[in-house]
Amino acid sequence: MRLVIARCSIDYAGRLSTHLPSAVRLLIVKADGSVLVHADGGGYKPLNWMSAPCTLVEEPGDGQRALLWRVANRTGESMTITVEEILHDSDHDLGLDPGLVKDGVEKHLQELLAERCHVLGDGFTLVRREYQTDIGPVDLLCRDGEGGYVAVEIKRRGEIDGVEQLSRYLQRLGSSLGGVRGVFAALAFRPQAKVLAADREIVCVQLDYDALRGMEPLNPRLF
Amino acid sequence: MRLVIARCSIDYAGRLSTHLPSAVRLLIVKADGSVLVHADGGGYKPLNWMSAPCTLVEEPGDGQRALLWRVANRTGESMTITVEEILHDSDHDLGLDPGLVKDGVEKHLQELLAERCHVLGDGFTLVRREYQTDIGPVDLLCRDGEGGYVAVEIKRRGEIDGVEQLSRYLQRLGSSLGGVRGVFAALAFRPQAKVLAADREIVCVQLDYDALRGMEPLNPRLF
DNA sequence: CCATAAATGTCGATT
DNA sequence: AATCGACGTTTATGG
Numbered sequence: 001m002r003l004v005i006a007r008c009s010i011d012y013a014g015r016l017s018t019h020l021p022s023a024v025r026l027l028i029v030k031a032d033g034s035v036l037v038h039a040d041g042g043g044y045k046p047l048n049w050m051s052a053p054c055t056l057v058e059e060p061g062d063g064q065r066a067l068l069w070r071v072a073n074r075t076g077e078s079m080t081i082t083v084e085e086i087l088h089d090s091d092h093d094l095g096l097d098p099g100l101v102k103d104g105v106e107k108h109l110q111e112l113l114a115e116r117c118h119v120l121g122d123g124f125t126l127v128r129r130e131y132q133t134d135i136g137p138v139d140l141l142c143r144d145g146e147g148g149y150v151a152v153e154i155k156r157r158g159e160i161d162g163v164e165q166l167s168r169y170l171q172r173l174g175s176s177l178g179g180v181r182g183v184f185a186a187l188a189f190r191p192q193a194k195v196l197a198a199d200r201e202i203v204c205v206q207l208d209y210d211a212l213r214g215m216e217p218l219n220p221r222l223f
Numbered sequence: 224m225r226l227v228i229a230r231c232s233i234d235y236a237g238r239l240s241t242h243l244p245s246a247v248r249l250l251i252v253k254a255d256g257s258v259l260v261h262a263d264g265g266g267y268k269p270l271n272w273m274s275a276p277c278t279l280v281e282e283p284g285d286g287q288r289a290l291l292w293r294v295a296n297r298t299g300e301s302m303t304i305t306v307e308e309i310l311h312d313s314d315h316d317l318g319l320d321p322g323l324v325k326d327g328v329e330k331h332l333q334e335l336l337a338e339r340c341h342v343l344g345d346g347f348t349l350v351r352r353e354y355q356t357d358i359g360p361v362d363l364l365c366r367d368g369e370g371g372y373v374a375v376e377i378k379r380r381g382e383i384d385g386v387e388q389l390s391r392y393l394q395r396l397g398s399s400l401g402g403v404r405g406v407f408a409a410l411a412f413r414p415q416a417k418v419l420a421a422d423r424e425i426v427c428v429q430l431d432y433d434a435l436r437g438m439e440p441l442n443p444r445l446f
Numbered sequence: 447c448c449a450t451a452a453a454t455g456t457c458g459a460t461t
Numbered sequence: 462a463a464t465c466g467a468c469g470t471t472t473a474t475g476g
Binding site: 001003005016017018019020021022023024025026028030031032034036038039040041042043044045046047048049051052087088090092093094095096097098099100101102103161164 | 241
């Protein structure tokens with residue numbers, strides 16, 4: 001990894017066109033060839049970047065003209081860094097990163113609810129996780145206390161997209177299973193998602209992550 | 224901006240929990256207090272980060288114990304960096320960045336089409352750009368050759384979300400304007416978006432950006 | 447490779 | 462603060 005602090009201006013042309021006027025910035029050249037341009041603030045997103053695979057060609061400055069870094073990829077995107085002054089330049093051997101271990105996302109919620117689907121409604125029992133339809137898998141397919149089918153969509157955050165997604169599943173399943181209710185389960189809901197769900201007769205169930213984890217599974221695997 | 228190359232392990236707890244085993248990484252501390260952790264590859268997204276506003280407290284190591292960086296924000300998210308070995312540590316004064324100048328996105332398409340809406344259909348004339356409804360603005364409201372209303376949704380990429388969005392507008396407008404057709408305009412379409420649009424009797428119009436720009440406006444402003 | 451859905455999404459505008 | 466839509470979304474995952 002090469003770290004350069006430089007006064008530079010930058011032009012990007014690709015999915016859109018951007019220009020960065022001259023200023024002092026951090027330029028990162030990673031081992032895989034990718035280039036990041038960071039300012040001294042403004043979140044984790046670089047001002048400009050080019051992801052690997054890409055090529056970096058340095059055109060040396062001749063005293064008069066500034067140094068040019070031409071970064072490009074195969075799809076025709078290009079980033080040109082006009083380097084006017086280099087204030088720092090260092091190289092570092094980092095080695096491979098073992099990578100990030102994540103915990104606690106939507107899949108985990110699905111696992112927990114699959115074995116505790118009674119929290120979604122009285123007498124609910126699980127038919128299948130990831131019930132396949134030709135427009136994608138339904139998170140959970142259950143039966144309610146009266147034996148009717150229920151399609152369950154699970155999200156960390158309940159937003160309008162989730163209601164639309166579940167609506168499509170319900171329309172799709174309704175014809176094959178003969179009437180399916182919808183339950184939208186999430187840790188938190190946007191108000192508009194609740195409104196749309198109510199409009200579509202979809203029940204919203206707010207989940208409590210800690211309570212779910214502390215709860216004994218009621219549909220235990222018997223082996 | 225402080226740049227540190229260090230062997231470290233990192234734990235984040237907040238919207239989810241993550242752990243990074245010990246490895247050599249780049250730690251960036253920006254002037255606004257934000258902290259980024261980068262590996263030597265893998266796109267522009269840091270392995271871990273904490274955006275401003277946040278606080279960084281360094282607990283000095285006592286020879287035995289490693290140095291601890293505790294980064295936290297007001298919403299209770301925390302990132303703990305266990306610094307085992309510092310290989311590089313430098314500080315740089317970058318100053319304020321003048322910021323990015325962007326050009327050429329969806330808004331530009333909307334501007335072009337507003338004055339060339341005949342490319343969307345025979346005899347189309349513009350009623351209004353950003354026609355307001357209580358669920359959001361319709362990109363373009365037009366009339367077709369027979370005087371019927373047409374709601375136009377414009378995207379760079381035509382995907383299923385755009386069809387859903389336009390569908391909501393059509394349902395909303397249908398009651399007030401008495402029957403509105405839908406046109407979905409984009410530079411490119413996903414196959415499934417086309418299928419869903421056809422299902423909803425929405426016409427998909429594929430745009431040619433270069434051709435649009437080269438075309439004379441047919442609804443010129445008369446001043 | 448295309449397609450979909452998730453993301454610590456982020457970011458900006460607007461209410 | 463909440464919400465909505467765009468993003469050079471990026472990223473992971475499955476066909």
